[in-house]
Amino acid sequence: MELAFTGRVIEWRGPAPYYFVAVPDEESADIREVAATATYGWGVIPVEARIGEVAFETSLFPKDGGYLLPLKKAVRGAAGLAAGDEVPVGLTVRLR
Template sequence: MIVEFDGEVFQWDARQDAAWYFTALPEPLSADIREIPRPQRGFGSVRVRASVGGSTWTTSIFPDSAGYYVLPLKKAVRVAEGLENGGPVRVRLEVLDA
């Protein structure tokens, strides 16, 4: 499954010494991914290959408390692609767990 979507970068302060940045997948896409038969992984994660601009990396998406999946945006990608907290992001996502 390969999809593209537009999202917004947001910061989650899990700890005082580290800030994490994510974008949320749209609800319909999150629902479609939940329906894909796959092996169980920790925290309900799903392995993906993500692309933003010229950056591509392999990571996992995670369900949040509202049931949406969120994609972590690592610092190297944010810097390379000029992503900022609250700003837009266009993502191409390939689900690898299927």
């Protein structure tokens, strides 16, 4: 499953800061339709993601009926991302 959207980089401040892009409602609904064939447990969804020229593998986190795309420091650095940036995202949901 291929998806594309634009989202804002958000920072969650916990014991250590984490950065995410929230998957929009429409795309989250599409992911929920295939979640049972994609998840490997705990509701996380394995994906291949692209932000600009930076491609990476990660897993979407379920949150309040939607999903969050985590952005590791290496990804943020390579793509030049900071909290508040609006970014184009491409996702490929990896189905089992």
